[in-house]
Amino acid sequence: MGEQLIGRRLLACISRNFVLVAGTTVATVFAVWLVSVFIYEPEYMATSQVFVEPLKSDTIHGEALVTSDYQTLEAYQVLAKSPAVLSQVLENTASRYSMAELHNRITINRPENSQVLNIVVSAENKNEAAAIANAIAFSLQEEVEHLLKVDNVSIILKADTSQGALEENSSLSVLLSLAAVAGLVAGVLLSLTFELLGVLRRYGQFGRKKSAHLQTVFK
Template identity: 30%
Template sequence: MEETISLKDIYQTIRKRMVLIALLAVVAVAIAGVVSYFVLTPVYESSTQILVNQKKSKDVPEYNQVQTNLQMVNTYSVIIKSPAILSKVIDNLNLDTTVEALNNKLTINSEQDTQVLNVTIQDEDPAMAVKLANGVAETFKNEIPSIMKVDNVSVLSKAVLKDNPAPVKPNAKMNMAIALVVGLMAGVGLAFLLEYMDNTLKTEQDIENYLGLPVLGTIPKFNVDDEKKAPANRRKAV
């Protein structure tokens, strides 16, 4: 006969394997916590902001000039991440690294509808992250006039090393929350797998489902000790 699974069966399976599900979830959270706090290297982030204006043209209306500047933001982002800028940052700061490695640590974002660029550096050393962010901003400020017709480059806010910098990676709480969800899902999946592989017959319904035969009678469970005590109880009753 074809067996159907009801919500009651699902609930009973989960309830039956609740200890296993909880154990897997706890283990997953514990592993994620240990890896996040003791295995993965913390990564710190530091940011600075740059304002860039092109030279004004007398023949171009001011509105069009502003729109042109906004459209040039992407160009500035490419220039900042180019070897022309990053190689000079490495030389100025006497860094033992490559342009590619520094580029991987650097992220450039622009504020919406503005000419402000956010220069963000991620590094395993918080002091180095601050040093690199300020170095990139200052180098861009000094080099961009010779690359493009830009007469006004300002560093709006320099990166500052905080007293107790907090790493942005790894996010231990997020990792543990994800591990909890994954652990619960794995536990539920394993519970249903064990239930599926368990082909023992435990109830009258199981016999009817698997054998297709009606149950005429059942033998109740009894305890040997209770059976030994039964004659004595009967004698007392007499």
């Protein structure tokens, strides 16, 4: 019963201050949209994948062969971010990043028990992120053939800008939804604050009137 009474009073408070609650919500969403579109520079992620075929050997078997494959994958992860590969990437993509900046924007990871390497690139432009991720995969494949004289790297996934656009729209929608919730909560709190101040003001006025009445009675 008490919860229902509190709920009805809260709804009545919101109803009386509907313009304040709605205005605060709309203003918060609009402010977040302005910042996200015109001020904040988002980071876009693009991922390409390469498959590393296990090296065959007639002299290595069993656990030793597994260890050898693991070491090969680790070596390829390092090679993907090496100056030899990145210099080709910078040349092929005409990227404005320096080699050090590009190195910091690249993450190479491998799913557990997998021969696949994920090449993840972050950039301020989704097209640039995709171009760099694809260029790294291609340059890694070429560098392995050139240095190790083996052809065991295959590109199985090219980074696609359309997926980045979908992620961008989804992120903006989530951000605006959170802004709407935050604005609504702020509006409700403001309306409750104004209601409380009104009650205190009326109570103060009532106290002064009562005091004045008592003083008149006792004169």
